[in-house]
Amino acid sequence: MNRPKRLLVANVAWAHETAVRNPEFFRNLARGQNPYVLWIGCSDSRVPAETITHCEPGDLFVHRNIANLFVPDDDNSASVLEYAVKVLKVGHVIVCGHYGCGGVRAALLPPESSLPHVNRRIAPLCALAGAHRDELAGCADEHARVDRLAELNVLDQVRRLRAHSIVREAETTPLVHGWVFALGDGRIKVLASGYETDDAMTCTTAVHSVA
Numbered sequence: 001m002n003r004p005k006r007l008l009v010a011n012v013a014w015a016h017e018t019a020v021r022n023p024e025f026f027r028n029l030a031r032g033q034n035p036y037v038l039w040i041g042c043s044d045s046r047v048p049a050e051t052i053t054h055c056e057p058g059d060l061f062v063h064r065n066i067a068n069l070f071v072p073d074d075d076n077s078a079s080v081l082e083y084a085v086k087v088l089k090v091g092h093v094i095v096c097g098h099y100g101c102g103g104v105r106a107a108l109l110p111p112e113s114s115l116p117h118v119n120r121r122i123a124p125l126c127a128l129a130g131a132h133r134d135e136l137a138g139c140a141d142e143h144a145r146v147d148r149l150a151e152l153n154v155l156d157q158v159r160r161l162r163a164h165s166i167v168r169e170a171e172t173t174p175l176v177h178g179w180v181f182a183l184g185d186g187r188i189k190v191l192a193s194g195y196e197t198d199d200a201m202t203c204t205t206a207v208h209s210v211a
Helices: 003-021 025-030 049-053 075-087 102-107 116-121 123-131 133-137 142-163
Strands: 037-042 060-065 092-098 175-181 188-192
Touching: 003 025, 037 075, 049 060, 060 075, 075 092, 092 142, 102 116, 102 123, 102 142, 116 123, 123 133, 123 142, 133 142, 142 175, 142 188
Parallel strands: 037 060, 037 092, 092 175
Antiparallel strands: 175 188
16 A cells, blocks of 8 residues: 555545544534644654644644745745734644754755755755854854754744734734744743743743653
């Protein structure tokens, strides 16, 4: 059995098990969505938003791309934010990066000529790496540099989102949080809680584990 067919078989099993566990689940799902969080995460297959947060379908409005970037002049990113804030009226926006991110690592290496679309996409991340060149050079090794840049990237996206007119001019301003996921133990660490101001938000490596 090929992989797509396995996915379809697994879907049948999941739908059946879910309906048995909660007969109203799909009827409720079909009535519409009311997510409380916009999740901006990385496309990496190891960081599925609903799985790592133990959420159900309908809980999160998810936008994923390489290196969890928010690019204000990109209609894809901006339309997701606009719909989440103005239509769905989410109360929270979470940017969640992860350690060991391939997109972040690529921003620290010479551009790969065979990946022009990726190169253009991570250009802001390359610029961020350049702005923090001295700090990154002081990291112990490549892994530490990648992980530190992943943290700096999350904080940069938080600042971009907080400064965006869609957020600032919202009827009820959503709180913007910055998180990073550790592949090694499955835990999320908080870099920006959503409750502090940009002036108070520090770029330190001291972060808080979420219980």
